[in-house]
Structures are given as C-alpha cells and as structure tokens.
Amino acid sequence: MNTVCNSSALKRRPRPHATRARTHARAHAADQGLEHRLRNGLELGGAPRDPGNLWPEPHYGTKTASTKDGTETKPKNAVCNRTITLSAARSAIKNNWTTALQVTGVG
Template sequence: MGWCEMRQQWRTRLGIVSAVFPLVVAAGCGTSGTPASGGAPASGSGSAKLPIGDGKAPMPSPGTCKVGKRDGQPLPDRDCTPGAVNPDVTQSNIKRTICKVGWTKTVRPSSSVTRVMKAKSARSYSLGREVQSEYDHLVPLELGGAPDDPRNLWVEPGRIPNPKDAVEHKLNDAVCSGLVPLAKAQRAIAVRWVTAFDDTGLRVSGSKVCLRDNPSKCADSRHGGSRDGD
C-alpha cells in the first residue's frame, strides 16, 4: 500500500488525524497516489514517453500540488503536471506545424477556456489571486505541447514574461534547425526546464543556441522579440 493510500485510511478511521499527526497531513500527495515531488525529478531527462494530450483529462484536486524550485525558478509538481504532447505534431511534420510562423495561434485555446482552467489549477497548487503568475504550457505549443490538457498546464508563479519563454524559443530554434529531435526537446523541458539545454546537449552562445560538442553548429534564430510560442 502506498503512502497516500495509508494517509487516506488514517484520515477516514481517525477523523482527527490532522490534529494528532500534523506531519503526516503536511506531506503532499499527487494525483497518481505517490508523494508529491514538488517539481524536482531525481535525475536527467529520462526516456519515458510523455502522455498524449487529452482535453478531458481531470484537473488535480485542490491542494494536491506543490510548486518546486530549481536555481531560483519555479517548477511544477511532476505528479500533477507531467507534461503532455499534441499527437498532431510529429518529427516528420514540424515544418508544417511548429516551425511555421503563426502556427501556434491555430491551436491555442481561447481565453474563455483557459480562464476557467487557470482558476482550477491555482486551487490545485494552493495559489491565491494575489500571486503574480502565468498559466503556462509546460511543453510549449511551439514544441508540440498539448493545447488544453490539464497535465500540460499549470499556474507558474513569477514575473511575466518569465525566463522559461527564452528557453522555449531556443529549443524551438534547435528543433527546427535539426540540432535536436523533437521528442528529446519535449522531454527535457517537461522534466526540468531550467536544465533543458544541458539535457539536450545544447549551449547558448550569445543570442544563438549551439551544440555543446560542436560549438560551430548553431541554430538560426526564428523569434527575435516575439512571444509566438508558449
């Protein structure tokens, strides 16, 4: 029996478990029945495939998710927000999808949809309205992220625009220039976006992103000051 299942049994049987065992109650549990990770995976970008996007996937229950942190930047709870990908975007069609200027606008959910989802996601992460935040696609649309799957969206605390935007743009540059495969970039940004360059063998040189092992091989910048992506 898992930790979270045991905790739920204690709550049910004792009723007063929050008063008797405060440390047990404080331990967060994600929707998968395992202790919440707080967004800090154990290692690397891994090899497991990301979920296929499903707009009907359930939103995590209120208070079940915990914001993590790495290098001073917020990370989503891996149990609540593992990331999900758009099945209509594949390595073979990136020139017609994510590498085509303006394509993300064709798949971006309307604000009327995301406004409701953001409010629910904020409750999942126990974030109040006073917290400055952006409702962010963990795997961005410009890397083939699922547009409306709750597993790929979370209320990211911090200033707007946030530092993750630049990472998204440069990974899109790298994928569209053939430096790294689409799936590798998707997995790296989903697992831990702050180390995505290292996890994909990339380095930033000035305004360009290049291969770490071959610094002369760099991607063409496609974005400038644009925020077409997310």
C-alpha cells in the same frame, strides 16, 4: 514538426481555455506568487487544453515563468534546424526546463 516550425500554424493553435486555467489555479490557491502555465509550451507543440500540461511557474527568483519562455525558443529553433528531435526538446523541457539547454546541447 511542421506545426512547431510553421509560425502561422502556431498562431492558429488554440490557447488554454480560461475557465480551465482558473479552475486549476483555484485548486492550487496556496501557490501564491505563481502563474499556471503550459509545461510543454505551444512553441514545442504542447497540448493547450490538457490539464496535465498546466503547472505552476514562479514570478520571482532567477528561474521564472518569463525565463522559461526564452528557454523554449532555443530548443524549438534547434528542432526546426534539425539539430535535435522534437521528442528530445519536449522531454528536456518537461523533465527540468532549467537544465534543458544543457541537456539538449543547444544552450
């Protein structure tokens, strides 16, 4: 939790390796209109170098990659305020980020 709630520690976290991301993206070449991003983002301590943490997110529609960024912020703030556990926040995002705010009660 210290790393998740410490903004300077988050800035020092390694970013996903570009080659790994490109390789994963090529493996899903049919997924046009998608961006391969971290399932559990850095805000919640997601593993940036774990290929299993990369997954496709759409650029179009109502639930997009940029929408998910905002959704991750509220649970992260709730974790830092000790309203919910880090485990609950990660689980809600991983299981279905579109319902994570309702599931955790922070939205």
